Amino acid sequence: SSGYKIEMLNNGISPLKGEEPGLEDLIKKVRSDGKFESTSDFSKIRDLDAVTLAIQTPFKDKGELEPDFGALEEGIRQIGKYLNEGILVVLESTITPGTTKNFAADILKEESGLIPGEDFALAHAPERVMVGRLIRNIREHDRIVGGINKESTDRAVELYTPVLTRGKIIAMDSTAAEVTKTAENTFRDLQIAAINELALYCEAMRINVYDVRTGIDSLKGDGITRAILYPGAGVGGHCLTKDTYHLERGVKISGSTLDYPADSPSLYVLARKINDLMPQHMYNLTNEGLTSIGKKFNGSKIALLGWAFINNSDDTRNTPSEPYLDMLEKDGARVTIHDPYVSQDGSLKISQDLEESIKGADAIVIFTGHKQYLNVKASAIKKLSGHKHPVIIDGRNVIDPEAFIKEGFVYKGIGRGDKNYHEICNK
Structure with missing residues (x-):
C-alpha cells in the first residue's frame, strides 16, 4: 500500500506531508548525485556491505505483554535469505530487550546458514528522531550502538560515525542498547504523565497548572534537574504508546527474578494509563461545557481540530484524537475533523477547510497544537459557529482563555482550573 513512496523517493520527492526541514532538499541531492535508490527488491542485499532495518513493532496485547513482531520477522527473514559473509546487519526498530541477540540472530542464522557474530556482524542502533526534526536529530543526537559481540559493535560504530555532525557514538552491548531506547521513551512517558496528573490536580484546586509549572521550572542549580514537560490532550505516535511494554516484557522474558513486589503495579505502566486517560478527560471537559449551555452530545456538532498526534505533522499513528472521536460518535454527536496536514x-x-469545519459547531475542540490554531480569533470563531455561547476546549494551551471568555464562549482547558469555572459572559 506504500509502494507509491518508492516512486516518489526515486523522483527526489519526500512522501511526508508534514514539515521536515531539509529533508526534501537532501533527497533531491542524493538522488541527483546517484547516492540513493529506493527499491522493494531484497535481493539487492547481496551487493551491500551493511543493511539496516527499521520496522514498526506494535503490541497485540499490552496486558499480556505480547508484541506483534510479524512485520519485523518478515523483514529479518528477507534479509537472511540474501546475506553474504562479512555483511553488517543493524536493527533500528525499537524492540524488546534481548531481541537482537536471540530472536533476530536465530532467524538470520536459520535463513542464511551463517553464524551471527562470526560470519556476519549484528547490532542494534535504535533511531532517536522526532517527527519534524528528522534530519537535525539524525545528525546531532548521540547515537546508541550495541553489537552482539565486540566485532559487531566496532562495525556498527564504523557505519554510524560519519553520519554525525555534532553527536557522538555511545557504544555498549546490544541488550543494553535495547534497554536504553525503551527506557528513554518510558521515562519521557513518565514525565508527561507526571505533568498530566498535576494538571488534573490543578483543575480540581482551581489553579493554573502553567503557573505551577513555571514555579517548579525556576528552581535551577548544581544537581537540580526538574525536566518538567507540558500537559496535553493525550500521547500518540508509535513509540511512547508501546515502548513501556517492550521494557516490561524484556524483564519478563529474561528469566531472572525481579526484586519488586509481584502484586504492585509498575510505575511505568501506571504512567502509561494516565496518559491514555487524557482523551477521556477531554471528553469530560467537552461534556461539562455542553451541559453548561443546556446541550448534550446527542445531536450537537463538534469541530475536532487536529488529527495528527503531534503538531505541524501528518503523522497520525495512535493519535489520541481517535478514542475521543469514538466516544463522541457513541453518544450521537456530529463530528467534523480538521487537520491542515x-x-x-x-x-x-x-x-x-477550517472555516467549513467550524461552521455551526456547538463546541470547538483543539486536540493538536498545529501552528494554524495559534492565531484563531475568538470573534471570527464565534461568528462561524453561529451560537451565542459556543464551547471551546483547549487541549494544548494554544489560545488565550480570556479572549474567548469575553466573547461569550464557554472555555475549558487542560490544567486551567483558574478559568474552567468562569461565569458566562453575555456579550
Whole structure:
C-alpha cells in the first residue's frame, strides 16, 4: 500500500506531508548525485556491505505483554535469505530487550546458514528522531550502538560515525542498547504523565497548572534537574504508546527474578494509563461545557481540530484524537475533523477547510497544537459557529482563555482550573 513512496523517493520527492526541514532538499541531492535508490527488491542485499532495518513493532496485547513482531520477522527473514559473509546487519526498530541477540540472530542464522557474530556482524542502533526534526536529530543526537559481540559493535560504530555532525557514538552491548531506547521513551512517558496528573490536580484546586509549572521550572542549580514537560490532550505516535511494554516484557522474558513486589503495579505502566486517560478527560471537559449551555452530545456538532498526534505533522499513528472521536460518535454527536496536514486516515475523511469545519459547531475542540490554531480569533470563531455561547476546549494551551471568555464562549482547558469555572459572559 506504500509502494507509491518508492516512486516518489526515486523522483527526489519526500512522501511526508508534514514539515521536515531539509529533508526534501537532501533527497533531491542524493538522488541527483546517484547516492540513493529506493527499491522493494531484497535481493539487492547481496551487493551491500551493511543493511539496516527499521520496522514498526506494535503490541497485540499490552496486558499480556505480547508484541506483534510479524512485520519485523518478515523483514529479518528477507534479509537472511540474501546475506553474504562479512555483511553488517543493524536493527533500528525499537524492540524488546534481548531481541537482537536471540530472536533476530536465530532467524538470520536459520535463513542464511551463517553464524551471527562470526560470519556476519549484528547490532542494534535504535533511531532517536522526532517527527519534524528528522534530519537535525539524525545528525546531532548521540547515537546508541550495541553489537552482539565486540566485532559487531566496532562495525556498527564504523557505519554510524560519519553520519554525525555534532553527536557522538555511545557504544555498549546490544541488550543494553535495547534497554536504553525503551527506557528513554518510558521515562519521557513518565514525565508527561507526571505533568498530566498535576494538571488534573490543578483543575480540581482551581489553579493554573502553567503557573505551577513555571514555579517548579525556576528552581535551577548544581544537581537540580526538574525536566518538567507540558500537559496535553493525550500521547500518540508509535513509540511512547508501546515502548513501556517492550521494557516490561524484556524483564519478563529474561528469566531472572525481579526484586519488586509481584502484586504492585509498575510505575511505568501506571504512567502509561494516565496518559491514555487524557482523551477521556477531554471528553469530560467537552461534556461539562455542553451541559453548561443546556446541550448534550446527542445531536450537537463538534469541530475536532487536529488529527495528527503531534503538531505541524501528518503523522497520525495512535493519535489520541481517535478514542475521543469514538466516544463522541457513541453518544450521537456530529463530528467534523480538521487537520491542515492530513486529508484522510484510512476511510476517515478529514477536512482541510477550517472555516467549513467550524461552521455551526456547538463546541470547538483543539486536540493538536498545529501552528494554524495559534492565531484563531475568538470573534471570527464565534461568528462561524453561529451560537451565542459556543464551547471551546483547549487541549494544548494554544489560545488565550480570556479572549474567548469575553466573547461569550464557554472555555475549558487542560490544567486551567483558574478559568474552567468562569461565569458566562453575555456579550
